[in-house]
Amino acid sequence: MTISTRVEISHKYSFNSQVRAVFRIIIVPERVTTATGFHYIILLDTSGSMYGVKLDTAKNGAIELLNRIPRGNKITFITFSSSVNVLSEYADAPSLVSQIQEINAGGQTVLYTALGKAVEIAKRYEMPGYIILLTDGQPTDITDITPYERVTLPPGFKVIAFGIGDDYNEQLLKTLADKSGGILNHINDPMEVANALPQAAVTEIGAKNVTVDIISESPVKLLNYPGPPVKLGAVEGVVRILGEITVPPNYTGNLMTVKVNYEDPASGRPDSQVSIIQIIPARDTQTFLSGINNDLLSEYQYYALMNKLSSDLSTNNLTEATRTLQQMQQLAQQTRKIELMETTRRLQQTLETTRRLGNTEQTKKLSKEVSSEVTKKLRS
Amino acid sequence: MPWKCPVCGYENDDDALFCIKCGTQKPSMTTQQPPLPTQQPPQPTPTDVQQTPVAQAPPTPVAPPQPTEATPSPPVGQTAPPLNSPAPVPTQQVVTQPPVPQPPTPTVSPVPPTPTSGKYYILFINTPYANLINQKVPLSFDIFPTISVGRSPENVIIIPDPEISRRHAIISLENGELYIEDLNSTNGTYVYDGKIFQPIKGKQKIDPNSIIKLGNQTMIKIIKE
Numbered sequence: 001m002t003i004s005t006r007v008e009i010s011h012k013y014s015f016n017s018q019v020r021a022v023f024r025i026i027i028v029p030e031r032v033t034t035a036t037g038f039h040y041i042i043l044l045d046t047s048g049s050m051y052g053v054k055l056d057t058a059k060n061g062a063i064e065l066l067n068r069i070p071r072g073n074k075i076t077f078i079t080f081s082s083s084v085n086v087l088s089e090y091a092d093a094p095s096l097v098s099q100i101q102e103i104n105a106g107g108q109t110v111l112y113t114a115l116g117k118a119v120e121i122a123k124r125y126e127m128p129g130y131i132i133l134l135t136d137g138q139p140t141d142i143t144d145i146t147p148y149e150r151v152t153l154p155p156g157f158k159v160i161a162f163g164i165g166d167d168y169n170e171q172l173l174k175t176l177a178d179k180s181g182g183i184l185n186h187i188n189d190p191m192e193v194a195n196a197l198p199q200a201a202v203t204e205i206g207a208k209n210v211t212v213d214i215i216s217e218s219p220v221k222l223l224n225y226p227g228p229p230v231k232l233g234a235v236e237g238v239v240r241i242l243g244e245i246t247v248p249p250n251y252t253g254n255l256m257t258v259k260v261n262y263e264d265p266a267s268g269r270p271d272s273q274v275s276i277i278q279i280i281p282a283r284d285t286q287t288f289l290s291g292i293n294n295d296l297l298s299e300y301q302y303y304a305l306m307n308k309l310s311s312d313l314s315t316n317n318l319t320e321a322t323r324t325l326q327q328m329q330q331l332a333q334q335t336r337k338i339e340l341m342e343t344t345r346r347l348q349q350t351l352e353t354t355r356r357l358g359n360t361e362q363t364k365k366l367s368k369e370v371s372s373e374v375t376k377k378l379r380s
Numbered sequence: 381m382p383w384k385c386p387v388c389g390y391e392n393d394d395d396a397l398f399c400i401k402c403g404t405q406k407p408s409m410t411t412q413q414p415p416l417p418t419q420q421p422p423q424p425t426p427t428d429v430q431q432t433p434v435a436q437a438p439p440t441p442v443a444p445p446q447p448t449e450a451t452p453s454p455p456v457g458q459t460a461p462p463l464n465s466p467a468p469v470p471t472q473q474v475v476t477q478p479p480v481p482q483p484p485t486p487t488v489s490p491v492p493p494t495p496t497s498g499k500y501y502i503l504f505i506n507t508p509y510a511n512l513i514n515q516k517v518p519l520s521f522d523i524f525p526t527i528s529v530g531r532s533p534e535n536v537i538i539i540p541d542p543e544i545s546r547r548h549a550i551i552s553l554e555n556g557e558l559y560i561e562d563l564n565s566t567n568g569t570y571v572y573d574g575k576i577f578q579p580i581k582g583k584q585k586i587d588p589n590s591i592i593k594l595g596n597q598t599m600i601k602i603i604k605e
């Protein structure tokens with residue numbers, strides 16, 4: 001057993017009316033092994049706007065990233081500007097250093113075409129992996145966000161996006177990250193790229209080809225991952241899946257069954273873990289209320305509002321964003337989690353600065369920071 | 381309109397379908413089940429919620445959920461409305477559309493008309509929805525003894541201004557005198573005193589021709605004809 005699974009639900013009892021309960025599935029890697037058998041697809045924007053420091057640090061970061069990826073993984077390296085250029089495809093630890101150093105910036109940003117190419121290559125080899133995407137601007141081939149929402153990413157693939165500066169489309173990159181259970185990294189200073197990019201290399205994992213299935217007769221909705229079932233290429237760190245489920249009136253019995261199927265990364269043997277959540281009706285209102293885990297409810301609500309905050313800011317609605325942050329502050333205090341309180345305080349300060357300055361540039365910057373923070377908090 | 385959870389007492393936003401604090405359904409959507417079955421008294425113990433981790437379990441170890449004694453909930457919206465409740469539609473004047481001079485049928489109002497010597501109107505001096513500027517909307521006190529003003533649909537007068545609260549203020553006519561009450565709105569209600577706009581706290585008498593500011597962007601004048 002290389003991972004352990006724990007399932008928590010907000011309600012011990014059902015009631016005489018429908019109840020919305022929330023749950024948290026925590027998967028913890030107990031024994032880690034070197035991560036092998038993954039396909040890294042690196043997509044590097046080499047459009048004209050990347051010229052200079054951005055491209056130089058991105059190249060250094062990419063070389064360092066390739067050095068960090070353990071042996072036994074496959075690497076595809078794609079650059080895109082006015083066209084898509086595949087430097088290497090499904091190669092073993094390629095000696096790409098000289099090729100990367102020769103990359104020049106210039107032309108448009110055909111992000112959608114490059115993404116399509118990456119998906120095509122990923123599907124060809126049927127191996128879980130990561131799409132590491134680095135860009136600094138708006139796509140020029142497909143600018144509407146809807147086609148990106150419709151892109152079918154191969155199962156077990158996670159998008160780790162890096163947005164540099166103030167001009168990239170954070171909603172687009174967040175959409176790709178959300179679709180795959182991945183992360184958006186906002187990089188304000190181009191000099192940070194050289195350090196940030198290599199962090200995307202996964203060196204140790206607790207499980208591989210993980211599928212988290214939730215079996216229930218009641219409707220289940222997940223907050224921070226697509227699914228159910230949730231398909232994860234690997235468990236690199238603690239995975240926390242948040243969701244909500246409707247408890248029918250006076251319900252007795254198994255409310256939900258969580259089944260985690262995975263592959264032991266050391267032996268390659270399939271394994272599974274099952275957790276069952278049972279529930280009984282409350283005798284009276286007092287019993288019902290005493291069986292509620294308020295911390296879990298508040299935490300769930302906090303993360304739901306965090307998603308809303310990101311939408312508020314992307315639509316430039318600072319008044320609503322302020323209100324959302326006030327609600328988040330109350331919830332953070334209810335959970336008594338210092339981490340949530342600190343995050344809220346920091347966001348409030350940044351929002352306050354943005355409101356004082358009152359310019360669009362500052363709002364765009366805040367929107368990028370929050371979009372990045374949301375993907376990290378929801379999947380850390 | 382915010383709603384108070386009947387189970388835990390928490391005040392929820394009007395768009396919340398379940399109580400944020402305890403998870404129970406919004407009362408208007410709830411179909412109450414009969415009291416909990418007596419033949420199955422619950423035994424609350426610390427192990428009431430049983431989480432059973434089964435490592436390396438066989439492929440189908442779990443029996444499907446068996447909702448004993450649980451009656452399936454009828455679809456939302458089948459709950460019978462309270463008897464004699466007035467239909468919501470005739471009790472509104474939506475000012476986003478051209479003002480309707482004829483008020484809804486008087487039979488809707490259960491309250492006898494308040495005797496008035498003249499008709500009152502609201503004249504929009506300024507508001508974000510440009511079509512409303514210089515529009516006159518009647519304050520039909522003969523139909524509505526108190527007229528609520530706000531952004532959400534439950535109000536008698538709905539003003540599409542994002543800085544106006546969902547339920548912002550109430551205008552009433554009592555013994556021939558006009559009153560305005562601020563409903564603890566976020567951006568406040570103000571009355572012009574000839575120099576500046578003074579904030580209205582609670583309920584305050586106003587005169588015809590008063591200029592009122594709702595939030596930061598909407599200014600109205602009360603007119604008597």
